[in-house]
Amino acid sequence: MDFLNALVVFLNFVFVPGLAYGAQLALGALGVTLIYGILRFSNFAHGDTMAFGTMVTIYATWGLQAAGITFGILPTALLGLPVGIAVTALLVLATDWLVYKFYRKKKAVPTILVMVSLGVMFVMNGIVRLFIGVEEQNFADGERFFISAGDFKAMTGLTEGLAIKTTQGVTVVTALIVVAWLFWFLQKTRTGKSMRAFSDNEDLALLSGINPDRVVQVTWIIAAALATIAGVLYGLDKSFKPFTYFQLLLPIFAAAIVGGLGNPIGAIAGGFVIAFSEVTVTYAWKKVLTYVLPESIMPDSLVQLMTTDYKFAVSFSILILVLLFMPTGLFKGKSV
Amino acid sequence: MSRNLLLFAGVGLLFVLTGVFQSWNLALSILLMGLLSSIMALGVNIQWGYAGLFNTGIMGFTALGGLAVVLVSARPVPEGWAAGGSGIVAGLVIGAVSIAVAVQVWKRMPKGMGRNLLVPAILIAGFMVYRWVFDPAVTAVEANNPASAGNIGGLGLPSLLAWPVGGLLAAAAAWAIGKTALGLRSDYLAIATLGVAEIIVAVLKNEDWLARGVKNIIELPRPWPVPYETDLQKSAEFIDWATRWGFDPQGASMIVVKLLYVLLFGLVLLAVIWFSERALHSPWGRMMRAIRDNEVAASAMGKNVTKRHLQIFIIGSAVVGIAGAMMTSMEGQLVPGTYNPLRFTFLIWVMVIVGGSGNNWGSVLGGLLIGWLWLIVESLGPALMGQLTSMMAEGTLKAHLIDAAPHMRLLTLGVILLVVLRFSPRGLMPEK
Numbered sequence: 001m002d003f004l005n006a007l008v009v010f011l012n013f014v015f016v017p018g019l020a021y022g023a024q025l026a027l028g029a030l031g032v033t034l035i036y037g038i039l040r041f042s043n044f045a046h047g048d049t050m051a052f053g054t055m056v057t058i059y060a061t062w063g064l065q066a067a068g069i070t071f072g073i074l075p076t077a078l079l080g081l082p083v084g085i086a087v088t089a090l091l092v093l094a095t096d097w098l099v100y101k102f103y104r105k106k107k108a109v110p111t112i113l114v115m116v117s118l119g120v121m122f123v124m125n126g127i128v129r130l131f132i133g134v135e136e137q138n139f140a141d142g143e144r145f146f147i148s149a150g151d152f153k154a155m156t157g158l159t160e161g162l163a164i165k166t167t168q169g170v171t172v173v174t175a176l177i178v179v180a181w182l183f184w185f186l187q188k189t190r191t192g193k194s195m196r197a198f199s200d201n202e203d204l205a206l207l208s209g210i211n212p213d214r215v216v217q218v219t220w221i222i223a224a225a226l227a228t229i230a231g232v233l234y235g236l237d238k239s240f241k242p243f244t245y246f247q248l249l250l251p252i253f254a255a256a257i258v259g260g261l262g263n264p265i266g267a268i269a270g271g272f273v274i275a276f277s278e279v280t281v282t283y284a285w286k287k288v289l290t291y292v293l294p295e296s297i298m299p300d301s302l303v304q305l306m307t308t309d310y311k312f313a314v315s316f317s318i319l320i321l322v323l324l325f326m327p328t329g330l331f332k333g334k335s336v
Numbered sequence: 337m338s339r340n341l342l343l344f345a346g347v348g349l350l351f352v353l354t355g356v357f358q359s360w361n362l363a364l365s366i367l368l369m370g371l372l373s374s375i376m377a378l379g380v381n382i383q384w385g386y387a388g389l390f391n392t393g394i395m396g397f398t399a400l401g402g403l404a405v406v407l408v409s410a411r412p413v414p415e416g417w418a419a420g421g422s423g424i425v426a427g428l429v430i431g432a433v434s435i436a437v438a439v440q441v442w443k444r445m446p447k448g449m450g451r452n453l454l455v456p457a458i459l460i461a462g463f464m465v466y467r468w469v470f471d472p473a474v475t476a477v478e479a480n481n482p483a484s485a486g487n488i489g490g491l492g493l494p495s496l497l498a499w500p501v502g503g504l505l506a507a508a509a510a511w512a513i514g515k516t517a518l519g520l521r522s523d524y525l526a527i528a529t530l531g532v533a534e535i536i537v538a539v540l541k542n543e544d545w546l547a548r549g550v551k552n553i554i555e556l557p558r559p560w561p562v563p564y565e566t567d568l569q570k571s572a573e574f575i576d577w578a579t580r581w582g583f584d585p586q587g588a589s590m591i592v593v594k595l596l597y598v599l600l601f602g603l604v605l606l607a608v609i610w611f612s613e614r615a616l617h618s619p620w621g622r623m624m625r626a627i628r629d630n631e632v633a634a635s636a637m638g639k640n641v642t643k644r645h646l647q648i649f650i651i652g653s654a655v656v657g658i659a660g661a662m663m664t665s666m667e668g669q670l671v672p673g674t675y676n677p678l679r680f681t682f683l684i685w686v687m688v689i690v691g692g693s694g695n696n697w698g699s700v701l702g703g704l705l706i707g708w709l710w711l712i713v714e715s716l717g718p719a720l721m722g723q724l725t726s727m728m729a730e731g732t733l734k735a736h737l738i739d740a741a742p743h744m745r746l747l748t749l750g751v752i753l754l755v756v757l758r759f760s761p762r763g764l765m766p767e768k
Binding site: 041042044099102109110111112114115116118119120121122123124125126127129130131133134246247249250253254257301307309310312313315316319320323324327 | 520
């Protein structure tokens with residue numbers, strides 16, 4: 001019984017939140033890694049693209065709510081999501097046409113492109129702050145829990161409860177659908193195949209008649225969609241605040257690099273590696289240990305390796321370790 | 337040359353106009369921030385302009401400079417130090433030693449299972465001993481009068497001494513980052529420095545024993561020879577002098593203090609420029625530019641590219657650290673919450689790019705010009721928006737637009753950066 005209680009505490013405070021957070025990071029890292037694979041630079045504006053997409057979705061959600069449309073027990077934001085994706089896709093396509101295209105034609109070095117993406121980040125950040133402000137926004141509605149802690153206790157008779165928030169469930173299911181679709185697209189469709197060819201060997205792809213402009217446009221649209229979905233899921237699960245989205249850049253990059261930049265499977269694995277490390281290192285394990293350790297050797301402290309304020313330090317340390325010992329990442333990305 | 341002089345004259349005119357139309361006090365405040373930003377921009381220019389290193393952690397080095405001021409010149413807290421100062425130092429030493437031992441073991445032992453097990457074991461054991469020594473010491477220090485102290489205190493030494501110490505702290509951090517991230521892809525340095533900056537600020541915010549965290553350290557002493565305004569206003573000599581020239585003593589005291597700071601910062605700025613110009617035109621500087629322009633060719637000529645990169649990364653970060661220390665000692669307080677990457681990292685980048693990367697005077701021009709823009713938009717933006725919206729009916733939209741006006745500057749700066757990168761990538765003052 002004690003063991004079951006310990007397991008439930010672990011699931012409730014470590015596994016389920018880590019799973020949801022990992023899915024959000026994985027979607028973000030997929031966007032970064034796709035841009036890196038096709039366009040060959042680290043896109044610093046990705047965090048703010050997420051913020052922009054989420055903002056548009058929030059406006060769409062408010063519009064729907066005002067019109068009296070809701071999504072039953074699920075958050076209304078899921079209905080607003082297509083609008084967010086469409087507007088964000090238009091924005092990044094416009095950015096590409098106005099800004100990045102010039103440097104691509106000139107074959108600028110990656111560092112210049114990174115710097116250009118900083119400029120884009122500034123502009124997007126400015127737009128988001130101008131429209132929605134810097135305050136925190138909560139836009140989750142619908143049912144709050146799939147299973148609440150009380151119901152779980154009543155159902156199983158355990159002293160500890162397992163709560164699964166609707167947003168956590170929605171996150172994992174959405175991420176599964178998106179990832180499945182993305183891999184189907186990359187493996188089976190003509191456009192997806194040409195994208196992979198372009199990423200593997202640009203010159204060869206051009207020689208075999210692949211239209212580079214089309215590949216780039218499709219990449220931007222997919223990246224915008226991934227960024228918006230990741231941003232909305234994160235916002236539903238926690239809350240929306242522009243500055244937090246900028247800070248998400250670090251764990252997202254860490255996830256993409258840990259998996260191997262340019263490798264989609266690596267991005268997903270990296271997202272979960274980073275998320276679970278963050279949660280396990282910053283969780284106070286005392287509550288789990290009370291069930292599995294005998295009273296006599298129970299430690300007094302909270303058994304917390306680091307406070308949650310240092311969660312960036314966790315993703316950063318993993319990033320450094322990977323850079324030192326396997327610079328191409330777990331799944332052999334293309335970067336050295 | 338005349339073009340460059342004209343540009344500087346133009347920026348000077350902006351400051352004069354601010355003085356005439358707004359107030360000299362405001363113009364001097366903006367000038368001070370401009371000078372500090374120029375020094376930071378010089379540090380970044382050393383890294384980017386001379387060596388092509390992309391550092392996005394300027395905020396972290398600035399904050400380390402600020403921490404140096406607290407450690408060196410803040411009021412000592414003997415009770416706090418006695419409660420656990422030695423334990424904290426011992427804990428930090430244990431942490432550092434266990435990392436160093438692990439690194440040496442990794443280097444010297446042959447590859448294989450033994451090394452793969454021993455190194456993590458050393459690190460884990462080191463971490464546990466570190467927590468065992470460090471945690472009780474921290475609790476003891478923070479328990480000492482938490483409302484006004486709760487930290488280990490400073491050394492109570494003069495503020496000027498903290499400036500080089502700030503440089504040293506930043507240099508030490510740069511060494512650690514450079515050792516790991518240099519020599520890999522150029523983007524990795526950008527990502528690693530971005531992370532380090534966030535971590536440094538997180539440490540400042542959360543480690544109360546160090547600099548009281550978000551409770552802030554106030555009343556840091558001023559650097560010699562800058563007096564306090566209130567002392568000036570009490571001094572009969574000063575009042576006499578001010579009335580003789582027809583100044584209001586209170587306003588004059590503020591101006592005099594600011595002018596002294598301008599002098600002090602100007603001297604540091606000139607010293608940094610002098611050193612970097614000398615370095616740039618020495619054989620060392622030529623080697624650096626050769627490495628920047630073609631790494632492969634330079635390393636074929638026998639230059640150790642990674643080592644030179646590490647060297648210049650440390651020097652540039654130290655300059656930023658000095659500027660950070662200067663800023664904190666001018667403000668007289670360390671407020672970790674004000675360290676914001678947009679203001680302290682990316683704004684400096686805009687200055688370097690707009691001024692002209694690779695040109696030291698360009699960085700100064702960029703620092704003064706963009707610094708002026710950044711602060712003037714803060715005071716003019718809402719007023720301008722008020723004018724623009726004065727025709728509109730009262731309502732939420734109008735209120736929202738006026739509220740949002742300060743955010744316009746991010747947008748403006750982003751557009752400036754993109755336009756300069758696109759149409760004049762060599763900046764206002766191109767490298768010769």
